[in-house]
Amino acid sequence: MWWHQHNLCFRHPVEEDYSGDLEEKVSIAGSGTGRGSPAVTLVQLPSGQTVHVQGVIQTPQPSVIQSPQIQTVQVATIAETDESAESEGVIDSHKRREILSRRPSYRKILNELSSDVPGVPKIEEEKSEEEGTPPNIATMAVPTSIYQTSTGQYIAIAQGGTIQISNPGSDGVQGLQALTMTNSGAPPPGATIVQYAAQSADGTQQFFVPGSQVVVQAATGDMPTYQIRAPTTALPQGVVMAASPGSLHSPQQLAEEATRKRELRLMKNREAAKECRRRKKEYVKCLESRVAVLEVQNKKLIEELETLKDICSPKPD
DNA sequence: GGCACGGTGCGTCACCTGAA
DNA sequence: TTCAGGTGACGCACCGTGCC
Numbered sequence: 001m002w003w004h005q006h007n008l009c010f011r012h013p014v015e016e017d018y019s020g021d022l023e024e025k026v027s028i029a030g031s032g033t034g035r036g037s038p039a040v041t042l043v044q045l046p047s048g049q050t051v052h053v054q055g056v057i058q059t060p061q062p063s064v065i066q067s068p069q070i071q072t073v074q075v076a077t078i079a080e081t082d083e084s085a086e087s088e089g090v091i092d093s094h095k096r097r098e099i100l101s102r103r104p105s106y107r108k109i110l111n112e113l114s115s116d117v118p119g120v121p122k123i124e125e126e127k128s129e130e131e132g133t134p135p136n137i138a139t140m141a142v143p144t145s146i147y148q149t150s151t152g153q154y155i156a157i158a159q160g161g162t163i164q165i166s167n168p169g170s171d172g173v174q175g176l177q178a179l180t181m182t183n184s185g186a187p188p189p190g191a192t193i194v195q196y197a198a199q200s201a202d203g204t205q206q207f208f209v210p211g212s213q214v215v216v217q218a219a220t221g222d223m224p225t226y227q228i229r230a231p232t233t234a235l236p237q238g239v240v241m242a243a244s245p246g247s248l249h250s251p252q253q254l255a256e257e258a259t260r261k262r263e264l265r266l267m268k269n270r271e272a273a274k275e276c277r278r279r280k281k282e283y284v285k286c287l288e289s290r291v292a293v294l295e296v297q298n299k300k301l302i303e304e305l306e307t308l309k310d311i312c313s314p315k316p317d
Numbered sequence: 318g319g320c321a322c323g324g325t326g327c328g329t330c331a332c333c334t335g336a337a
Numbered sequence: 338t339t340c341a342g343g344t345g346a347c348g349c350a351c352c353g354t355g356c357c
Contacts, residue, residue, distance in 0.1 A: 269328085269342090269343095273329080273343090274327080277326075277327085279344095
C-alpha cells in the first residue's frame with residue numbers, strides 16, 4: 001500500500017530521530033504558530049527556566065502530509081499495525097478502499113502544499129495536446145473510428161491519423177486506401193482537407209473520393225465529423241454529411257461502435273494513467289525535497305537549542 | 318551464460334469524485 | 338443522474354544486478 005509506505009517513510013525520520021531525544025532534555029511549547037506570525041518558541045530548560053526563543057524557522061512549515069484525511073489514514077494505519085496482526089483482515093478491502101478513496105489527488109495535495117509553502121513547485125494544470133497545436137492541424141486521436149458516408153463508403157480513422165476508405169462492394173482489404181491527415185493551403189474554417197499518404201511532389205494533393213468530392217474534417221474533438229464536399233466550393237455546397245457513429249444500427253455497426261468506444265476509453269485511460277504516474281513521481285520528488293529541507297531545519301533547531309542551553313546553563317565555578 | 322530478484326514502466330480494470 | 342477524469346491495484350514485460 002503506497003500510502004502506508006509513505007507514512008512510514010516520512011513519519012519516522014523526524015519523530016524518532018530527534019523528538020524523542022529532545023523530550024528528555026527540554027520541553028518545547030510552541031506559541032504564535034499562526035502562519036506568518038513570528039515563530040516564538042517557549043523552551044523549558046532542565047533548570048526550570050523558561051526561555052522565549054525566536055526560531056530559525058520564521059514560517060512554521062506545514063506537515064509533509066497535508067490533508068487531514070491523510071492524517072486520519074495515518075492514524076488508522078498505525079493503529080492497525082500496532083494493535084496486532086490478529087486484527088488483520090478486520091479492516092477489509094472495502095473499508096480500506098473507503099479510506100483510500102478519501103484522499104485527494106496528487107495535484108490537489110501538491111498544489112495545496114505549494115500554496116502554503118513558497119518554493120514548492122505546483123503541478124502544472126494539464127495542457128492538452130491540442131493547446132500547443134496550431135488550430136488548423138487535425139489531431140487524430142481516435143484509434144479506429146468507422147464512418148459511413150451517404151454514398152455507402154466506409155471511412156475508418158485509425159490511430160496516428162491514418163484514414164482508410166473502402167467501398168462496401170469491394171473486397172475488405174483491396175477496397176482500403178491509406179491516407180494521412182495534413183493541412184492544405186487554405187481549408188475552409190474549421191475544416192481540414194484529407195490528403196493521400198503517398199503525396200505528390202507538391203505534397204498538397206487533395207483526396208478525392210469517387211464523385212469528385214473531398215473528405216473534409218468538419219470538427220475536431222472526441223467525435224469529429226467528416227464531410228464529403230466538392231473541392232472547388234468554399235461553402236459546404238453539395239456537402240454530404242458522413243453518417244455519425246450514433247446513427248449506425250445494424251448489429252455489426254453497433255458492435256463496431258462499441259469497440260470504438262471501448263478503444264477510445266482505453267486510450268484515454270492509458271493517457272490518464274501516464275499522466276497520473278508522472279504527477280505521482282513529481283509529488284514524491286516534492287515530498288522528498290521537503291523532507292530534506294525539514295531535516296536541515298531540524299538540525300538547525302537542535303543546534304540553536306544547544307547554543308541556548310550553553311548560554312542559559314550556569315557555568316561551574 | 319543462466320538464473321533469481323528487485324525496480325520500473327505500462328496497460329487495464331474497478332472504483333470514486335466532481336462537474337454538468 | 339450521468340459522465341469524464343483521477344488513481345489504486347494488479348499483472349505483465351523489460352532491464353540491471355548479483356550470484357552460481
